[in-house]
Amino acid sequence: MASKDKGRIAFVVTSLRDGDDDPSIAWMGWFADAGYAVTAIPLLAGPVSSSLHSSVDVTENAAVHGHKAKISALSALIGSSAFGAVVGVRTESNLVVLEAMKGHSSPPLAVVTEENPLSLFLDSESRTRRRQVRDARRAYRRADLAISASHPIAAELTAAFGVPASRSLVVPRPVLAQNREDATFAGPPEGDGPIHLVLTCELTARTDADVVVHAAKSLGDRGIRSEVLSLRGGPREAALGALADTLGVPFSIRHDVGEDDWRLPAGSVVVLPSRSEGVGADLVQATSRAVPATAISTALGVADAIIPGVTGELALDDHPLSVADAVERASKIKVTDVGGWIDRFTPRFSGALLERAVQYGHGLAER
Numbered sequence: 001m002a003s004k005d006k007g008r009i010a011f012v013v014t015s016l017r018d019g020d021d022d023p024s025i026a027w028m029g030w031f032a033d034a035g036y037a038v039t040a041i042p043l044l045a046g047p048v049s050s051s052l053h054s055s056v057d058v059t060e061n062a063a064v065h066g067h068k069a070k071i072s073a074l075s076a077l078i079g080s081s082a083f084g085a086v087v088g089v090r091t092e093s094n095l096v097v098l099e100a101m102k103g104h105s106s107p108p109l110a111v112v113t114e115e116n117p118l119s120l121f122l123d124s125e126s127r128t129r130r131r132q133v134r135d136a137r138r139a140y141r142r143a144d145l146a147i148s149a150s151h152p153i154a155a156e157l158t159a160a161f162g163v164p165a166s167r168s169l170v171v172p173r174p175v176l177a178q179n180r181e182d183a184t185f186a187g188p189p190e191g192d193g194p195i196h197l198v199l200t201c202e203l204t205a206r207t208d209a210d211v212v213v214h215a216a217k218s219l220g221d222r223g224i225r226s227e228v229l230s231l232r233g234g235p236r237e238a239a240l241g242a243l244a245d246t247l248g249v250p251f252s253i254r255h256d257v258g259e260d261d262w263r264l265p266a267g268s269v270v271v272l273p274s275r276s277e278g279v280g281a282d283l284v285q286a287t288s289r290a291v292p293a294t295a296i297s298t299a300l301g302v303a304d305a306i307i308p309g310v311t312g313e314l315a316l317d318d319h320p321l322s323v324a325d326a327v328e329r330a331s332k333i334k335v336t337d338v339g340g341w342i343d344r345f346t347p348r349f350s351g352a353l354l355e356r357a358v359q360y361g362h363g364l365a366e367r
Contacts, residue, residue, distance in 0.1 A: 007084040009358070010039040010108075012074065012093040016048045016058065023115065023149075023350070024089040026174040029053035030351025041077065043070055043093060062096070074100035078108065085109035085358050087147075091118070091132045098139045109361050112140055115149035115173055116278035117300065119160060137161050145361040147354065149173040150279045150301040167364065169357050172304070174350035175281040176288055176342070194225035194250075195331045196268040198291075200282040203234030208273045210243060214320035215271075215327060217247040224328065229254065231262060262289060269294060269330045272302065275318065280305040284345045287311045287338055292330040294323065311335050 009031055011024045024040075032038045032053040040056050045063040052058070062073040074096055078086065086101075086108050088094035094112035101107040118133050125133075140146055141162035147169055148154035154170050157163040197216050201207045212228055219226040227250040230237065237253055244251035270286040270293040277295070283305035286293040293312035295302035306312045312333065315326035343349050 006035040008037040008039065008082055010041055010081070010083045010086045011089060012041045012043065012062070012086060012097050013089045014042065014092060015044040015046050016040060016042045016052060017046050018049045018051070022089060023113075023173045023175075024087070025049055025051050026347040027087075027351055027354055028056050030174075030347045031355070032056055034351070034355065039081070039083070041074065043096060067096070070096050071099040075103065078104060083108040085111055085361070087111040087113060087358075089113050090115070091129075091136055094143070095132065095135055095139055098142055101142075109144045109358060109365065110142070111145045111147060111358065111361065112143045113147040113149075113171075114153050114157065114278070117153055117156060117276055119156060120276045120300075143167065144365060145169060145357060147171050147357060150304040152300040152303070153278055167361070169360070170304075171353045171357060172344045172350050173279055173281065174345060174347040175279075175284050176345045177347075192225065193267050194227045195219060195327060196265055197226060197228045197327060198262075198264060198268050198270045199228065199230040199273075200232065200262075200270055200285070201272060201274065202232045203230060203236040203240055205236065206274075207234075207236075208275060208318065209236065209240055211273050211318055211320050211323055212271050213240060213244050213247060213249050213251065215323035216244075216249045218320050218324035219328065220249065222324075222328075226250075226327075227252070229264075229268075262291075264289075264291060267331060269312075269327050271295075271323065271327060272299070273318070273323070274299050274302075277301045277305075283312065284342065287335060288342050288345075290335040292333040292335055294326040294330045296323070307338070307341065309333070311338055311341075 011028055013024050028038050032055045038056045040058045041062050043062055045060050061077050062070045064073050086097050088097035101110050145167050146157045146163040151170055154168045158165050158168045197212050199209055203209050216226040216228050230253045233253045233255055241251050268291055270291055272280050272295040277299040278301045280302040283293045296318045297314040308314055313326040313330040315322040
């Protein structure tokens with residue numbers, strides 16, 4: 001067990017259940033291995049992820065009903081614990097952390113973290129989400145540090161949320177378990193083989209996968225054989241299949257493909273058609289497997305997850321012709337020698353950088 005001689009750090013999260021796609025699980029594991037006493041504070045009671053480090057202490061003191069009650073419970077816990085820093089993970093947890101700090105004469109370092117843009121397409125969000133973002137505009141400037149998963153998010157927190165640039169830092173999200181060596185990509189299309197436009201995202205109303213089918217049709221019109229392959233399916237798979245039939249685009253879904261075994265054919269290009277992304281974890285996953293990827297440049301955060309011409313290509317906009325152009329260029333890329341870059345998205349790099357950020361925050365507080 002770690003010596004815990006580096007002090008105490010707490011992570012406030014929505015929940016700790018499996019499949020919550022939460023970077024804090026990896027962060028907590030790294031800090032525990034690095035010698036910190038780590039406390040996980042979920043705001044919702046429930047099962048604990050099997051991936052959580054065994055030495056992380058879980059307390060459900062704040063897993064009570066009502067926003068104000070959560071704040072009060074966390075405030076009491078902060079008062080009775082010698083935390084050096086309290087890290088909020090995502091908007092709801094961030095707001096609880098910042099409110100709980102009020103009234104403490106010597107509070108621990110307050111760190112908020114965001115992995116997605118807050119303001120884009122807010123008009124389509126729920127009333128609760130719109131209220132959270134409105135509250136964040138007032139509260140985030142009180143944070144000692146604001147950690148963003150990508151540079152566009154950091155810019156938003158500074159420009160629109162009042163966080164000084166000196167306290168708005170970027171820490172890549174730890175989306176990889178490790179720097180993989182077992183790449184599964186078989187290379188560019190062989191001979192006259194097709195380009196496979198691979199959808200790794202779930203096919204939902206929020207994912208504009210239609211543009212990928214139209215892009216495949218555009219490639220076909222250029223004399224380039226292409227097929228669309230979905231690895232996850234989703235509520236819109238029937239509608240997408242019908243569109244593909246209408247346009248004469250081969251379309252298939254492989255529900256049997258596991259998260260860690262994409263088994264992609266030669267000529268595969270991962271396409272992320274999202275209108276907005278904090279980073280685009282699937283783009284990083286593609287690179288870790290030596291698969292070229294494409295995304296819409298106006299999704300902003302994806303620019304932190306693709307190196308144009310090296311790991312993939314960015315489409316100028318979300319028009320099918322632009323996506324087709326990007327896919328055609330990406331299909332010719334052989335993704336090699338990116339180990340140093342892809343390592344940025346591992347817990348080892350991300351955790352160490354978050355530790356440096358926390359140390360930097362303590363230094364700011366002492367000035």
